[in-house]
Amino acid sequence: MPMVPIAKKRIKVTASVLIVLILLLALYRSFLKDPTDVNRSEANLNKDHWAFVHPKIMDDGEKEGIHQKQQKLVNQIEQAKAQIAILEDRVRALEASTPRKYPQVKYLNYKNRKRILITGGAGFVGSHLVDTLMVQGHEVIVVDNFFTGRKRNVEHWLGHENFELIHHDIVNPLFIEVDEIYHLASPASPPHYMYNPVKTIKTNTMGTINMLGLAKRVMAKVLIASTSEVYGDPTVHPQPETYWGHVNPIGPRACYDEGKRVSETLSYAYAKQVLS
Numbered sequence: 683m684p685m686v687p688i689a690k691k692r693i694k695v696t697a698s699v700l701i702v703l704i705l706l707l708a709l710y711r712s713f714l715k716d717p718t719d720v721n722r723s724e725a726n727l728n729k730d731h732w733a734f735v736h737p738k739i740m741d742d743g744e745k746e747g748i749h750q751k752q753q754k755l756v757n758q759i760e761q762a763k764a765q766i767a768i769l770e771d772r773v774r775a776l777e778a779s780t781p782r783k784y785p786q787v788k789y790l791n792y793k794n795r796k797r798i799l800i801t802g803g804a805g806f807v808g809s810h811l812v813d814t815l816m817v818q819g820h821e822v823i824v825v826d827n828f829f830t831g832r833k834r835n836v837e838h839w840l841g842h843e844n845f846e847l848i849h850h851d852i853v854n855p856l857f858i859e860v861d862e863i864y865h866l867a868s869p870a871s872p873p874h875y876m877y878n879p880v881k882t883i884k885t886n887t888m889g890t891i892n893m894l895g896l897a898k899r900v901m902a903k904v905l906i907a908s909t910s911e912v913y914g915d916p917t918v919h920p921q922p923e924t925y926w927g928h929v930n931p932i933g934p935r936a937c938y939d940e941g942k943r944v945s946e947t948l949s950y951a952y953a954k955q956v957l958s
């Protein structure tokens with residue numbers, strides 16, 4: 683029967699066309715699907731995140747809930763900050779009460795122990811003098827305006843019963859009781875003393891007068907630090923004490939040179955008047 687294969691063939695073709703049509707229809711429907719369906723299902727998984735990305739869809743209740751959560755977090759942070767501040771205070775108090783390790787100092791009895799003032803004691807020369815006198819067992823008071831000196835130069839003595847650090851500018855008077863004074867406060871290098879020449883002159887004149895006045899009042903021994911720059915541009919090398927120098931009172935370095943010269947002159951004048 684020749685008709686049978688032809689009918690079978692038609693059925694096969696029709697079935698194939700139908701399958702292709704069904705596939706095409708399925709594909710078409712998947713394209714038409716609402717893309718927010720996916721987001722909605724994600725939103726159900728993580729509602730907060732969804733609300734954050736799409737705030738418009740939040741109702742008032744949800745907004746209120748989020749606001750309350752934020753407020754709670756802010757309160758917790760504030761409480762944590764307050765607790766940290768309390769803990770910091772406790773750490774500071776503990777540090778202050780814990781005995782520190784200091785370099786070994788000699789014990790001096792009342793008769794031999796001196797109260798010594800060092801101006802400029804946070805500087806290079808001054809801080810080494812502080813170490814020497816502390817180790818010898820004296821009471822040391824450092825006065826410094828920290829223009830060039832640094833606290834860290836003497837920090838290893840901070841808190842020691844024989845040591846005191848005073849932030850003070852010696853152009854202003856100072857009233858304390860001491861046995862000896864080492865007056866070193868002065869800018870010492872050209873960029874520092876030329877930075878403010880008038881202040882350099884004040885430190886070496888008014889500052890020295892204040893220290894000599896204090897020494898006179900409490901009958902303290904005093905040492906004044908001078909400099910080889912008092913000889914100016916010397917023509918004699920090395921300079922003996924008898925040499926008077928070759929100086930320029932109006933040159934760029936005069937604020938320091940002349941300041942120190944006045945300092946020396948003042949020392950001699952005080953010594954002559956007070957000790958005679």
Ligand SMILES: O=C(O)[C@H]1O[C@H](OP(=O)(O)OP(=O)(O)OC[C@H]2O[C@@H](n3ccc(=O)[nH]c3=O)[C@H](O)[C@@H]2O)[C@H](O)[C@@H](O)[C@@H]1O
Binds near residue numbers: 830870
């Ligand atoms: O002969 C020198 O060359 C100098 O040696 C030292 O100076 P030095 O230790 O080398 O210099 P710094 O380390 O700068 O010390 C000077 C100290 O004086 C202090 N200072 C300076 C200026 C001032 O107005 N007040 C004051 O207390 C500074 O802060 C610093 O601690 C002496 O301290 C100076 O007086 C001296 O002129």
